[in-house]
Amino acid sequence: MNDEDAPGAEDGGEGFGREAGPRQTRGAGSDLPGILEQFRQTSAWLTSVDKALEPARRHIRMMESARRTVESVMGPGTVYQVALDAQRQYRAVTEPVLALQSSLSDIYDWHSRINDVVRSVSLPRALLERLAATAALFLPANLGGLDTEELRTILEMGGDDGLSLAWAPRTGIVKALLPLGTRQERYALLAERRDDVLDDIDASLRIVTHPELTGMVAILSAATRTARAGFGEGAQALAGNVLESAMSRHGNAWIRRSFPQVAYPSRAGHHGTIGSALDDAEDWGDLTLLQFKHYLVVAGMRNAFGPGATQDTFNRHLGAHQASPDTYRPEFVLPAILLAHALLRALNQDLERPGDDEDNA
Incomplete structure (x- = not known):
């Protein structure tokens, strides 16, 4: 009213x-x-x-x-x-x-x-x-019912392993990842459940219907098909391009809207914008209910846009500019697709749709 x-x-x-x-x-x-x-x-x-x-x-x-x-x-x-x-x-x-x-x-x-x-x-x-x-809507559906420590572990996996587990994969796979002690074990479990993970991503992408995102959805869907066919390098490249496109067109502005309290550098690139938002929060317990879901998506993207000549997690810049067997690894395929998928889901909820008036924005 x-x-x-x-x-x-x-x-x-x-x-x-x-x-x-x-x-x-x-x-x-x-x-x-x-x-x-x-x-x-x-x-x-x-x-x-x-x-x-x-x-x-x-x-x-x-x-x-x-x-x-x-x-x-x-x-x-x-x-x-x-x-x-x-x-x-x-x-x-x-x-x-x-x-x-x-x-x-x-x-x-x-x-x-x-x-x-x-x-x-x-x-x-x-x-x-x-x-x-609506209480469950403050978290992606696949993370409903997780306790505080489990959510903290998921955020740590985002920062350490470059994983965004928002909206996919299914809850059972997420819970299976939680007790694992190393990145290699978590990557191995995702690879073992590859088809299930890709099924969950494909199902989730059907919800992304914003007209400014549907082209990127089509390319990311091609990435999941490429991964199923066993062409990991091609799937990683497609996912990396979708992630870059989504950040360039909408992602940076979305992060600034999601965390308006942050003092961003005047000419921050993707890494600077992401890092500023994550560093400002310090402890996710200080976030609002609505901000937590956004933080969950952003947490996995720091490594993807991080600087440096080598990295042990998926890095979009290295894949695009220093292509080699070291930057295209089988274990990077699913993390790359999951990152791009999570960002598209978040943007689909945030972007104003044609015909919306100010009250519905």
């Missing part, structure tokens, strides 16, 4: 509860003590109104905050009915205030009415149910 749509918004916003004040019952010729007493009673009335309305304001702020959280992850269409429920709750509070005839003799009756309304205000049940349902 936009602020301008709130009942009474045109009459003064947050001050809606103060429009109807006590009418003066004394004439212009009243003595000074009477005027002072009237002023004292009016001040006491305003104080009581303010105290009575504060729980209502708090509930309204909670409902609006919850609405915005749900809308940001599910879109406004899915919460339309919930918005109507919240609006009805809003009106239940404001209408008695706006309709109040403010004679001092009515204060106690009105105070009783508003207290009854305040006690009745609560988050709509439908909204609570939707909030519970």
